[in-house]
Amino acid sequence: MAKSPTTLELAIRKAREKKDILLMTHIVLGYPNFDDSLRVVEDMVKAGVDLMELQIPFSEPMADGPVILKANSEALKAGATVEKSFAAAERITREFDIPFLFMTYYNILFCYGVDEFVSRCKSAGITGCIVPDLPPAEGQQYLDAMHAAGISPVHIFTPKTPETRMRHLSDNSSGMIYCVARKGVTGKDTAFSDDLSEYLELCRSSTDLPLGVGFGVKSREDIDFLRGKVDIAVVGSETIRVMEQDGVGAVKGFIETLVA
Amino acid sequence: MAKSPTTLELAIRKAREKKDILLMTHIVLGYPNFDDSLRVVEDMVKAGVDLMELQIPFSEPMADGPVILKANSEALKAGATVEKSFAAAERITREFDIPFLFMTYYNILFCYGVDEFVSRCKSAGITGCIVPDLPPAEGQQYLDAMHAAGISPVHIFTPKTPETRMRHLSDNSSGMIYCVARKGVTGKDTAFSDDLSEYLELCRSSTDLPLGVGFGVKSREDIDFLRGKVDIAVVGSETIRVMEQDGVGAVKGFIETLVA
Amino acid sequence: MKNSGYYSQFGGAYIPEILVPTFDELESAYLVAREDESFWQEYIDLMSTYSCRATPITRLDNLTEQLGGANVYVKREDLNHTGAHKANNVMGQGLLTRRMGKTRVIAETGAGQHGVATATMAAKFGFDCTIYMGAHDVARQRPNVFWMEQMGATVVAVTEGSQTLKDAINEAFRDWVSNMDDTHYVLGTACGPHPFPEMVSWFQSIIGIESREQMLERTGKLPERVYACVGGGSNAMGIFGGFLEDKGVELVGVEAGGRGRGQGQHAARLAYDDATIGVAQGYKTYFLQDNDGQMQDTHSVSAGLDYVGVSPILSHMHETKEVRFEAASDTEVVEAMQRTVRNEGLIPALESSHAFAQAYKEAPDMSSNEDILINMSGRADKDIFTVADAVHDPKWQQFIIDKAEAYRAEMQNG
Amino acid sequence: MKNSGYYSQFGGAYIPEILVPTFDELESAYLVAREDESFWQEYIDLMSTYSCRATPITRLDNLTEQLGGANVYVKREDLNHTGAHKANNVMGQGLLTRRMGKTRVIAETGAGQHGVATATMAAKFGFDCTIYMGAHDVARQRPNVFWMEQMGATVVAVTEGSQTLKDAINEAFRDWVSNMDDTHYVLGTACGPHPFPEMVSWFQSIIGIESREQMLERTGKLPERVYACVGGGSNAMGIFGGFLEDKGVELVGVEAGGRGRGQGQHAARLAYDDATIGVAQGYKTYFLQDNDGQMQDTHSVSAGLDYVGVSPILSHMHETKEVRFEAASDTEVVEAMQRTVRNEGLIPALESSHAFAQAYKEAPDMSSNEDILINMSGRADKDIFTVADAVHDPKWQQFIIDKAEAYRAEMQNG
Ligand SMILES: Cc1ncc(COP(=O)(O)O)c(C=O)c1O
Numbered sequence A, B: 001m002a003k004s005p006t007t008l009e010l011a012i013r014k015a016r017e018k019k020d021i022l023l024m025t026h027i028v029l030g031y032p033n034f035d036d037s038l039r040v041v042e043d044m045v046k047a048g049v050d051l052m053e054l055q056i057p058f059s060e061p062m063a064d065g066p067v068i069l070k071a072n073s074e075a076l077k078a079g080a081t082v083e084k085s086f087a088a089a090e091r092i093t094r095e096f097d098i099p100f101l102f103m104t105y106y107n108i109l110f111c112y113g114v115d116e117f118v119s120r121c122k123s124a125g126i127t128g129c130i131v132p133d134l135p136p137a138e139g140q141q142y143l144d145a146m147h148a149a150g151i152s153p154v155h156i157f158t159p160k161t162p163e164t165r166m167r168h169l170s171d172n173s174s175g176m177i178y179c180v181a182r183k184g185v186t187g188k189d190t191a192f193s194d195d196l197s198e199y200l201e202l203c204r205s206s207t208d209l210p211l212g213v214g215f216g217v218k219s220r221e222d223i224d225f226l227r228g229k230v231d232i233a234v235v236g237s238e239t240i241r242v243m244e245q246d247g248v249g250a251v252k253g254f255i256e257t258l259v260a
Numbered sequence C, D: 001m002k003n004s005g006y007y008s009q010f011g012g013a014y015i016p017e018i019l020v021p022t023f024d025e026l027e028s029a030y031l032v033a034r035e036d037e038s039f040w041q042e043y044i045d046l047m048s049t050y051s052c053r054a055t056p057i058t059r060l061d062n063l064t065e066q067l068g069g070a071n072v073y074v075k076r077e078d079l080n081h082t083g084a085h086k087a088n089n090v091m092g093q094g095l096l097t098r099r100m101g102k103t104r105v106i107a108e109t110g111a112g113q114h115g116v117a118t119a120t121m122a123a124k125f126g127f128d129c130t131i132y133m134g135a136h137d138v139a140r141q142r143p144n145v146f147w148m149e150q151m152g153a154t155v156v157a158v159t160e161g162s163q164t165l166k167d168a169i170n171e172a173f174r175d176w177v178s179n180m181d182d183t184h185y186v187l188g189t190a191c192g193p194h195p196f197p198e199m200v201s202w203f204q205s206i207i208g209i210e211s212r213e214q215m216l217e218r219t220g221k222l223p224e225r226v227y228a229c230v231g232g233g234s235n236a237m238g239i240f241g242g243f244l245e246d247k248g249v250e251l252v253g254v255e256a257g258g259r260g261r262g263q264g265q266h267a268a269r270l271a272y273d274d275a276t277i278g279v280a281q282g283y284k285t286y287f288l289q290d291n292d293g294q295m296q297d298t299h300s301v302s303a304g305l306d307y308v309g310v311s312p313i314l315s316h317m318h319e320t321k322e323v324r325f326e327a328a329s330d331t332e333v334v335e336a337m338q339r340t341v342r343n344e345g346l347i348p349a350l351e352s353s354h355a356f357a358q359a360y361k362e363a364p365d366m367s368s369n370e371d372i373l374i375n376m377s378g379r380a381d382k383d384i385f386t387v388a389d390a391v392h393d394p395k396w397q398q399f400i401i402d403k404a405e406a407y408r409a410e411m412q413n414g
């Protein structure tokens, strides 16, 4: 099924004209508070990040590892809500001119109302969503609303995903595909190896969409490994870890080491 | 079965010629030590006691209540043995001219050797034995040895004992019969009532042997109640209790209140 | 992976992509086993030689008389090996794990019963075993942790979130997404992504199948009502499973009423109206959550009913009114337990005591021609700390204080 | 009262005169019940509806392979209601008590298992209940005391003598001589005055009768050896009872070897030569006593085998060599328990673990055509304090210390 490229895809393709690999980062909205979230986004954009995932915190982040898990629950303890997350996203997309995606779990959409959620994404300037616990089979309403709104539903490839399913996931995605580099949850080390290259080749041949790779990407070397193989390197937990260790102000410097 | 009267029976009958009721007391040999045992015997005899039960301590005195139970285990802790008990009995019978009976449990006899035990009783000047856990059915060897040695095996009547069994017990006894005044173990209160009188009448009619009554006899009034109904009042736990409360020296005074 | 496992709107499989092939494999192993009569026979053989199935049905003679209404019968799942119905599910999944050629099992546990059962199964089958347990529960349920460790299992205290059952489930999924190749996740109740609700209910249906036959044999008829406590819903699905076609049998699910209505005070998802429909832990059902869909704290005197979600099949049966849902309060539950102990010599787990409490409320209004059947899902004698605390026994407290002194002295001397 | 109840020189009824009519009544009630087939049927019905008889037989697949000799089978008395074979005897005596029209039961208990079983039976039958327990044992076995009290029983801590089992027996007799009119003394093992050894063995023979049938059905033949631990001897008499006529079946009784030979170090009356024949607690048998006949202290890691005497029937079978007696040491026993837990998921009581220990010693020297059967008389999960102490678990100690802190704080605040 040939689809016309979405806003997200177009933005990625455009950025790729100037760079051989893009950098996407991940933050949890409201962690440690919304002011700091805004500041980190600003620093990241200034440091040269090309796209960003904004995670709306959820109490049961099943697919996340310890770092992001903790960020989720701290954000909630500090009073984060879905409404506040939308408000923050609205301000962020207004102020910064890169594509922003939401990442969250399905219950957030479900309880908000899937259609309402998607139209609110639209008005907030969000270009894509990643919902790791929503396989296409469970998400028809979501997919329909997203396609109608021109927002990209981004699905995930994994080293366990057979080729036929990759095609199925690609058919139900737009904007990009998120390839997880290994089994497991976010925030653990990944071996950047021949196996990974082979897997990425399979991903590449299974979709025409831009590919991003995440899970365990955390250094200049990792990104160099990915260069030429995929379109986007996703640094997730590592930026949160840097922020926790060295403060919000340290994030910019860290990002600069990645894109330098 | 008509038996010729034993030494014990003759002694009782003779004493009864002078008194309408006799007093029998009970001590545990070696409690609190053998010297005190001797001293208490001396005091009792001087105070006018007519017969005495000397208990050879046993670790499992199943039929005894708290006071005598404790005396048994304290005596054993203080080093009492069967040999020492015999030695003490030997000295006691030599020094004092009233009948002395052994009271103990069957295991003491069994482990010593029943025949040896009886012949040792004989040489120690003991005139009778009370073995509360040895019914005649289990004690043929004991009965034979006792009869042969002329020492009286004293059995027990209880308010639960049917008349036919009283006769059976009487047939296997000599010297006297020990009537327990009530259910239960030694050392608890007894109601001196019409029921008791009735029971004692049954005892009286079931045997020709002299009758002693024990369990809960502890005052002049109790003894007055028994006068005319039986031959012997047995004061057991109460003397030990007096000794524990007021010292070995107090026993004599207590006994004097009973026989006055 | 097919879009299956729905019970009207409830159920589904909302799982991370990486687990899709694992769930496909599990679903097909389950479906093959279900078709294969020899599998069920193997299961029955195992349960009747390793545990004591068929578990008996006991009539509560004294309480029937005291209550003065229906005849009260009890299905004795407490007599199972390891002391609860959890053994049924665990042994069934053990057989399936072996069929799938996996060598390691993981499980979540709240009260610890499911953890002990899984560790036991792993010892029996020779599997490696890791049990995830909320750190709060580890602290509360040390006796169960002790036995799991004696069985050779690794017990991981989960310090995330509310440190209770739901967090242990999340953590088990986090393990599974890393280790699915050699590992099967033995989910402990009729919840989670498809095929778990259906599969767990299938294994537990052994309770209901036996019960139906036993009641017929015993009383010549079916009981008028069947009571089961509802945590995740596995023991309830198990016993109800025997009576689904029997129109005359009313099925009553009893949830944890805790301290009464109001979020945070209880764990009643269906009997009260504090829960709403949501999707978490891989499936869609009623959850105790806020408007945003964030899960809320729950409360119950019994650690095993203290869960935010409930079997999607039961949510469905709630809507179709196939099952009536009630809630019993902490106080009623402790009273029902003590009453059962004192009058019948049975020690129902605090979880199971919810079913007893509700049955005792209703029995007096029924007639002596009617029979009720209570599922005694487990026994409480392993939960002595919880029970002693619930009944506030000062002698127990003194014993623990003395024992602690002795341990302290021992530590100082050696 | 007839001079009966002897097994060669052992047994008898050395009882206070006041109990003679009570024993006559008991003996005749027992003899009538024994003649009356409906009584046994009533007993079987009770045990299969209130407990889970027939208890299963489990094959230890993993340990059979590890030991590399005989096939190891286990009779699962641990699955009985209240967790041990004690339930069999107690329920039987409960039926007899009801037949005799008595309304109160008393019992001694050491480990607490028999006390819990009796309290349970009393709750079920509606009897008043007093349990005598050595003060030392009350302190060691608080969990069991807790449950007895929950059942409504009065637990009396016996502060006399060595404050253990034998003293509790004496104390129970002291109660009985006062209250025989309405009270039955439920003696817990195959000891004491006639008819107790025979009667208790009769009730327990249900174990052996089932076992024989089950082994035949399972393996097509009888086992070569049958192992049982021996405290008073009731579980041993129970399982042996099924195989007495079978010449090819070797019966092995395993006593508490404690810290090894020497008075005070163990409780092995028949396997070692520290015991001599005596008469105490109403019967004649081998006792651990001194030359004067004073009972001596015993030692065992398991409170339930820690007894000075032994069933007169077993003393007899020792002399006739119908039963071979062995002793297992504390260390061997704890190892055997841990091995069984870890490899098979079964938690044998420390008492039962004596039988396992001996079987594990002997199985490797047997052939794979041969079968052995171990009586698992009970489960250890109620003895967590004892087991945790035996395996020296520091986490358990820390848990108790923390729990004590919490109780202390609670006491101060309210
Ligand atoms: C004895 C017992 N009953 C009931 C439950 C609740 O689980 P479910 O609703 O799945 O039966 C538990 C959970 O731990 C339990 O241990």
Ligand SMILES: Cc1ncc(COP(=O)(O)O)c(C=O)c1O
Pocket: D084, D085, D086, D110, D111, D112, D113, D114, D188, D189, D190, D229, D230, D231, D232, D233, D234, D235, D236, D303, D304, D305, D349, D351, D352, D377, D378, D379
């Ligand atoms: C589990 C268990 N096994 C064995 C025994 C020993 O008793 P017996 O030798 O009468 O079977 C006990 C006694 O408490 C026990 O609890």
